[in-house]
Each structure stands twice: as structure tokens, then as C-alpha cells.
Amino acid sequence: MVEIPEGTKTYTQDAAGRRTDEWSECLVLIASNEDRAAFTRFFRHFAPLIKAFALAGSSLSASLADELVQEVMLKVWQKAGGFNPEKAAASTWVYTIARNCRTDMFRRLQKFDTPLAEEDVMPDQGSEEPFAMLQDKRSQERVRDLMQGLPPDQMQILAKVYMEGKSHAEAAAELDLPLGTVKSRVRLAIQKLQIQIDR
């Protein structure tokens, strides 16, 4: 493990005492200095999560999961300059890269011949306007905190949809539940997480 020099940085801490912006700092260092030590720290924390994401729903083999880890981490290196710590948490940013890479991998495995990459159909969300960015970031924190309080039946379905990449219909079939029940649990979770639906 590469040591972070003591006394050179100040960190804010969350309730669990984690340095909440340690990973954002890594990305900034990678972008500004091509800092391999920062990249290594970042890898050690996120590669195991990316691998878990790849294996969720056991849809990819272990070797493909490792390939996905490589792909995502290389993208992290290339795209760190586009990361804006004012706008997103590092984990949110990495998640979107991992999600897009995994979808692209599924399509490659199914031999899709397409001019589109997943990031073409999932462009960067959100405004660069300071107030909007602050709201975005607060909403990310709120969702993360409130997630802990969701009942297991809602968590189970969210995990299927988001981590295992299942449609609502596939989740319903796997859990032997009516489609309407799955949809209403997702909606309830969305309400509890105080996600604003603009209409």
C-alpha cells in the first residue's frame, strides 16, 4: 500500500470516519501529475468493487471480470482529467464508467455490430453550473445515507436492477413476483431516497 504523506492534506470525514474525498484527490493527482502512486491507491480500493460488479448476477466469468477491471481502470487513467470533484463523488464517477464498460462488454460478447458505445447513449449527466453541481453532490450523499435504511425487499430488487443488470421483468421472473410488485417496490425506494422527479 502506498502511504499518503502525513500533514500534506486535510480531509473531511464522514460519520464512519472515512476520508470522504480521498478518492477524488487521487483522481485529481492522476489528472494533474500522471501520479501512479495515486492510481495504485485508487486501484486497490475500486478494482475489487469493479470485479464484484462484473460478477454480480454471475453473468461474466472470472477472466472476463478481470478484463473488465482492466478496461475500467485504464479508462480511469485516461479520463481522470474529465472528473470534476465539485460535481460528483469519485465512486459515482467510477460506477458510471464500470456500468458503461460492462454493457459494452455484453454487447461485444453478443457480437453486436454497432457504431455506438454505451457512453454515447449515456452522456454525462448534469449541469456545470455551481448551484446545480452542489445540489447534485448533496443528492448523491443523501441517496447514499438513506440507502442504509431501505427495507430488504426493496434493496433486493434494486440490487437486481442496478448491480445485476436485470430489467424489472427479469427481476420479477427471478423472484417469482408480479411485475407490478417489482415496479412499486422500486418506486417506493425512489420515494424514500427523496429522489426528485421533475415533471
Next chain:
Amino acid sequence: MAKFHPELDLLTEYAAGNLPLAQAACVSVHMNYCEQCQRTSGQLQNMGAALFEELQAEPVGDALLNTVLARLDDEAPLSYAKSSEWSAGRTPAILQRLMSGDLTDLVWKKITSSLSISYLKTGDPNYEFALYQIKAGGKIPEHTHHGSEMTLVLEGGFSDADGSYHQGDFLLRRPGDVHAPTAVQSEDCICLAVLDAPLKFTGWKYRWMNPFLQLRTG
């Protein structure tokens, strides 16, 4: 500003990255015209990020780290160009890519006196992704849907028994829905339509074609 939006369920599947490619492309074209849905889907994406952080970590060995470190040298420098941005007002970037040009460069296939269709290739084997051009005031004969149909208005507008739709409006028709859309009187209407391919037909076709395709590639 768009008045008809994808339902929350659909936006959730979009934000989770689970929609079929052609449908995801269609929803993303709607986003191009709709800041509300951009914001909502951004928030829905945060749910995925929160779940991702809580995943049970899978061990990754140093060998993989070293492989990645060794490959960093080959990667393009960090000069970061924003590749994908919303582009309100212009022909949406995805469509430009798929059309390799602009609306005026398309080849249209005339179906009736007021309806022409231009098929675009997304590479999604299960969905047809096409532009429909309806002449001003023209009508598409009444039809039913065997599968689902997403429609997004790109230019002009049309109406049916349920309402009238303008630029950026998104509609999802389900199997059995019957309608007879009529374009507005003032200008031609161009829509994006994403349909389930007739699976039985396609499957039958593919089974016939597979041996020949294999021979060629072989």
C-alpha cells in the same frame, strides 16, 4: 419543451444501463430535449453508485494491478476532450452518428403518399430503429402494434386520439394499442420510431442466413 416523458420505470432501467441499445438511444434523444429527465436520470444513477459502493469486494491480485500499470504507457495522454454532451437545438449527436450526416442526406423509402421511412442501423438485433416522415397534414393508416413502439418527435408534430405531440415528446405504445397519427398541418413531421422486430420472422431469417454468413467469414 417536451411534455410527454418516459415513465419512471423506463428511466430507471435507462439509468441502470439495462435498456436494449436501440431503446436506450431513443430515450437519450429525448434527454437531448428535456432537462427534467436529464436531472431525474442523474439522480436515479446515484442509486446505482450507492449500491456499487456497498458491494462485497472481490479480491483482486497484484498481478492484475501490475498488468494495468504496464499498460498505462500505451494509453493516450490525459488531454481530455469531452466527447459526449447534450446538444440542445441541433440534430442530436447520436442521430448524426447513425445517419452519417444530416436529415437532408437520408435515403427515404416511400410507403404511402404521405409516409416515408428511413431505416438507421444501430446494431441492435432485436429492434428496428427508423425515422418516419409524415407530410404536413398527412395521415398514417390506422394500425396496431404487435410489440412495443417508442416514438420521439424530432421535427413538426402529430396528433392522435390521445393527444398532440411536438418536438422532444416521447411516447411508448404497447402491444394492442391502435392509433392513426396525423401530422400537423403547418409542416412535415419527422419522428424516430423504435420497434420490436418481428422475432419469429427474424429468427427464421437468421436461421436461414447463418450458414451462408459463416461460409463468407470463414
